[in-house]
Amino acid sequence: MAEQILFTVFGILAVGSAICVITFKNPIHSALALVLTFFSLAGLFVSLGAYFVAAVQVIVYAGAIMVLFLFVIMLLNLGRLQTPRQISKAKVFAVILGIVLAAEAIYIGLKVYEGTAVSPAQRGSEVGAVITSEQLNQIAAIESAYRLDRSEINSDYVPQITSQKSNVDTLSADEADRLIKKLQGEMGNPDRIGTILFTKFLLPFEVTSLILLAALIGVIVLVKRETPNSAA
Amino acid sequence: MALQYYLILSALLFTIGVIGVLIRRNAIIIFMCIELMLNAANLAFVAIGRELGDASGQIFVFFVMTVAAAEVAIGLAIIVSVFRHRETINIDEINTMKG
Structure with missing residues (x-):
């Protein structure tokens, strides 16, 4: 029962704020709507019993990643770059494409469900x-x-x-x-998650650190400003 | 709550992300929509992981989050340097590589 309430509230909130992300004109408003989406996804993780993932979702996504987004939006002062909204043919086509994609994805989701679910009758006999x-x-x-x-x-x-x-x-x-x-x-439980992460998934975990190192070096190279006397 | 509802929700969030990438012209908003799509995938991972009684789904979410963080750092750096050169991040005006 509690799970159903959590799912309904956060599910509606997630979809609603996700729609706000793509419809708001001002990038800062979009970013704040995305923070709300991340919070509701954290709520959905709680309803799934993934408490540690929910905490990491709030700290990493809603905290670190969104702060980075807001920082860049404000750094570049993008609020003034709003383009007037016009409904072009491409947008209509994109929405139709999206509806088709949603229908397909939901169909596949229901197929997956059929594959994993144990029917109540089957369970009852056992x-x-x-x-x-x-x-x-x-x-x-x-x-x-x-x-x-x-x-x-x-x-x-x-x-x-x-x-x-x-x-x-x-x-x-x-x-x-x-x-x-x-x-x-x-x-x-963080206890269990940690145990698995550092036993079964130790190698992927170490490889992850390489990704972060590559990102770190990449960002420095990309954003470094070439000054005239640095070549000397 | 059955798995199917979580998968439907995940599909909806992913589709909203795709539509956002297609209809918006602001590079930063397109980036946010990509994050939305990654999160929709995370939701499906956790939901299916619980259904199968396997914690690997949650572990995979951590890896997705790490890759997302790296991707955001690189992507925003690219956007910042494009903005320095072009004074715009409207992707309709950044079309030098158009074939």
Whole structure:
């Protein structure tokens, strides 16, 4: 229920402010609307249980990146460069193209959903007294994805579901469902994110630093002003 | 909340970004629309990651954010130097490379 409220509020806010970004005439107003979009996306990440991503979204996007945008807009004094709005043929064509693209993307999204969703009927037939093999597989997948140990799950997470048991294998199917939900809820936990980032994704993480270094050098080269006596 | 709603929302945000790139002539606004598209992709990553019970989706969002930050720094530097030479960032007037 809480998730539905969060999704509805922030979803409408995100789409509305995104439309404002592309319709406002003044670049500064567009930039502020984009900040609002980023905040509502952070809200959507919270509703998805990705708390750490939500925090980073606010700090990096709404903070650092948007400040950079506003800084450049004000540095170049772009507020005065507004062009009168005219509806050209190209704009009409662009909007039609956009509607077609949206239709296609939504169609693909629904197809993806069909591929991953387990129908309620299928799920209902599996709920029994004992944990099913599918649930065990799911828990095993979570273990490998989060670098968790079975003994850790037994000692830390199983007691949170039911106080009488301390072993995954003795859970009922219903309890196992709750355990899986609980474990998946831990996904946005900075602890888990950090563990995965520095084990499974260590090499990509290091390569990222090269991208940042390249960007740093590139910016200095691009913006450096050639002074007449610097050649000497 | 089912995955499909998040994917539809992500598709809508991405499309708004695409339309913005196509209809606006201000290079900085076009840049903002690209950021919007990257964010729409991030939303899809996190939503699908949760559906599959895999945190890799969230890790990928970090990499997207890093690349976005690098891209913004470079892109704005290019815009600043173009503005120094041309006194404009209207992309209709910056068409020297037009084939």
